Amino acid sequence: MAAKKIPAGTWVQIETVVLEAGNRAEHLPEDTKSHPLQMWVKGYLGEEAQIGDIVTIETIIGRHLQGKLIAENPPYKHNFGRAIPELLSVGAELRNLIRMGEEK
Amino acid sequence: MTGKSYSEVMARKNSIMKKALGLDYEEFEGKGLRFDYEGMMEKAGYSIEEVRKIQQETNVGNTPLIELRNLTAAARALAAPGKGARIFVKDEASNPSGSFKARRASVSCYYAAEKGYKGVIAATSGNYGAAVASQANMRNLKTIIVQELFDSRGIGQPEILEKGRKCEAYGSEVLQLTVGPELFYTFLLTLEETGYFNASLYTPFGIAGIETLGYELTEQVRARCGKDPDAVLVTHAGGGNLTGTARGLAKAGATDTKLIGASVDLTGLHMASDNDFNRKSFTTGHTGFGVPFATWPDRADVPRNAARPLRYMDRYVTISQGEVFYITEALAQLEGMERGPAGNTSLTAAFAIAQEMDEDEVLVVQETEYTGAGKHLTAQLTFARENGIDIRRGDPSDQVPGKNIIIPEKASMISVKEIELDKLRKSYIRNSLKHNDIEPGTLEDEDIEFLAEEVSKDISFINKTLKEM
Numbered sequence: 001m002a003a004k005k006i007p008a009g010t011w012v013q014i015e016t017v018v019l020e021a022g023n024r025a026e027h028l029p030e031d032t033k034s035h036p037l038q039m040w041v042k043g044y045l046g047e048e049a050q051i052g053d054i055v056t057i058e059t060i061i062g063r064h065l066q067g068k069l070i071a072e073n074p075p076y077k078h079n080f081g082r083a084i085p086e087l088l089s090v091g092a093e094l095r096n097l098i099r100m101g102e103e104k
Numbered sequence: 105m106t107g108k109s110y111s112e113v114m115a116r117k118n119s120i121m122k123k124a125l126g127l128d129y130e131e132f133e134g135k136g137l138r139f140d141y142e143g144m145m146e147k148a149g150y151s152i153e154e155v156r157k158i159q160q161e162t163n164v165g166n167t168p169l170i171e172l173r174n175l176t177a178a179a180r181a182l183a184a185p186g187k188g189a190r191i192f193v194k195d196e197a198s199n200p201s202g203s204f205k206a207r208r209a210s211v212s213c214y215y216a217a218e219k220g221y222k223g224v225i226a227a228t229s230g231n232y233g234a235a236v237a238s239q240a241n242m243r244n245l246k247t248i249i250v251q252e253l254f255d256s257r258g259i260g261q262p263e264i265l266e267k268g269r270k271c272e273a274y275g276s277e278v279l280q281l282t283v284g285p286e287l288f289y290t291f292l293l294t295l296e297e298t299g300y301f302n303a304s305l306y307t308p309f310g311i312a313g314i315e316t317l318g319y320e321l322t323e324q325v326r327a328r329c330g331k332d333p334d335a336v337l338v339t340h341a342g343g344g345n346l347t348g349t350a351r352g353l354a355k356a357g358a359t360d361t362k363l364i365g366a367s368v369d370l371t372g373l374h375m376a377s378d379n380d381f382n383r384k385s386f387t388t389g390h391t392g393f394g395v396p397f398a399t400w401p402d403r404a405d406v407p408r409n410a411a412r413p414l415r416y417m418d419r420y421v422t423i424s425q426g427e428v429f430y431i432t433e434a435l436a437q438l439e440g441m442e443r444g445p446a447g448n449t450s451l452t453a454a455f456a457i458a459q460e461m462d463e464d465e466v467l468v469v470q471e472t473e474y475t476g477a478g479k480h481l482t483a484q485l486t487f488a489r490e491n492g493i494d495i496r497r498g499d500p501s502d503q504v505p506g507k508n509i510i511i512p513e514k515a516s517m518i519s520v521k522e523i524e525l526d527k528l529r530k531s532y533i534r535n536s537l538k539h540n541d542i543e544p545g546t547l548e549d550e551d552i553e554f555l556a557e558e559v560s561k562d563i564s565f566i567n568k569t570l571k572e573m
Contacts, residue, residue, distance in 0.1 A: 018290055025286050032284050032378040035256035040280040059277040061246040078265040078478035081486025086497050086511045091437025098177045103514050
């Protein structure tokens with residue numbers, strides 16, 4: 001199956017390598033130094049392309065940046081997570097403390 | 105200009121900065137290790153009246169001072185008879201972008217617009233990005249925010265993801281980087297390419313913007329309690345919050361108010377480590393910034409940092425991640441305020457410190473911050489669990505940052521750990537000599553006086569420290 005073509009003007013995200021692993025600053029911990037410094041940024045796709053292509057985007061403020069196309073309008077996926085059972089009872093415990101004047 | 109390699113761009117740092125700040129820091133440099141701090145603050149800053157006017161134009165400040173009656177009652181239930189200060193909080197979340205950082209951004213954006221810059225750039229993973237974006241919009245400036253967001257696996261810290269979303273919501277270009285201090289390189293390169301203003305957290309403008317916070321809270325406490333605040337608690341990271349608040353208190357004449365800094369204890373986690381990056385549940389307000397910025401403020405993204413916490417801090421305490429989450433939950437359940445969590449670091453310390461103080465004393469926690477998806481204790485603790493952090497009720501003194509988060513079994517287990525300020529002061533003195541390449545024996549009297557001002561001690565303390573070196 002041919003990879004999907006993304007039309008020019010689509011809101012996309014690109015990735016660039018700012019510094020290759022070998023060119024990173026000195027005095028970094030090894031776990032950081034062994035990876036490239038990468039950057040993500042979003043903008044309008046300049047020309048029709050598919051994921052993985054090197055493309056140019058125009059950012060929301062009008063700058064033109066080049067990088068590897070990694071996503072078409074990526075969703076915001078961060079959320080509230082789950083309730084934390086260890087904290088749910090804190091309110092009742094503190095109300096009890098205020099009422100009784102001491103902790104159980 | 106031209107070369108874009110790491111070393112070439114870093115070598116142009118000073119010229120890039122000068123253009124991007126419209127300020128020549130050389131003007132304030134003195135001989136030896138000295139510089140004219142107050143001169144810099146005066147020349148480049150604004151008076152409190154000017155700042156208030158600037159902030160009124162963009163709806164910053166005049167935030168409510170809220171008395172936390174239930175939290176005070178809980179602290180009193182644990183305190184000795186007659187003890188338990190009244191706890192107030194300044195609800196800085198009601199600033200346009202949801203945190204006190206709007207104060208810092210307001211003056212920078214005003215200045216940038218006045219000087220004819222077309223846009224502003226800030227390097228920040230925190231609330232400051234949204235603050236700059238929001239204030240820049242009101243001043244018709246473009247914004248670029250540079251964030252350290254994700255690790256080498258491509259996993260973003262939820263709190264920073266949310267801050268990135270918020271900046272994008274305000275129409276900013278957001279550059280999101282993997283872990284590493286070379287973010288500064290991208291920042292410099294972008295300043296150079298765009299000719300935009302460096303809306304650093306650490307310029308005199310940024311600090312002048314916070315002075316109104318100390319000033320306002322003094323006025324509010326005087327009106328409500330008929331006296332000055334006895335203590336003000338500040339979450340301490342880069343030092344600006346503390347410095348600006350202290351200067352505002354002084355300008356309001358609250359000279360007897362004790363200023364206490366509080367940071368989350370993240371001892372043992374390396375701030376530039378890819379592995380450690382997503383093992384911490386606080387992205388600011390922690391010792392990973394608080395200690396290095398106190399002992400060497402000029403590590404910042406400006407030639408001379410206007411935030412110099414050792415000049416103003418009367419006491420410095422730490423608190424654990426689990427304790428801050430507990431008090432964040434308590435703030436929601438007892439006071440009906442969903443805020444933080446990182447901004448509740450000082451509130452957590454306040455819960456313990458109020459118990460040392462008398463009932464008729466007034467303790468002010470000088471900030472709150474907005475909460476939301478990613479930026480919430482449920483989001484942070486869910487993420488921590490997914491990253492293998494052990495979360496349980498227990499004794500917070502058993503905490504090991506990066507390994508576990510211990511929610512206090514009882515409220516009485518919440519306590520502060522003291523950081524010996526004299527140790528930090530000595531460390532600052534050593535750093536100052538080292539970075540200026542000066543031997544202790546060659547210091548002039550003026551250098552020693554300068555050091556005494558820098559660490560808020562007398563000359564004999566400096567001389568004694570120098571002898572020990």
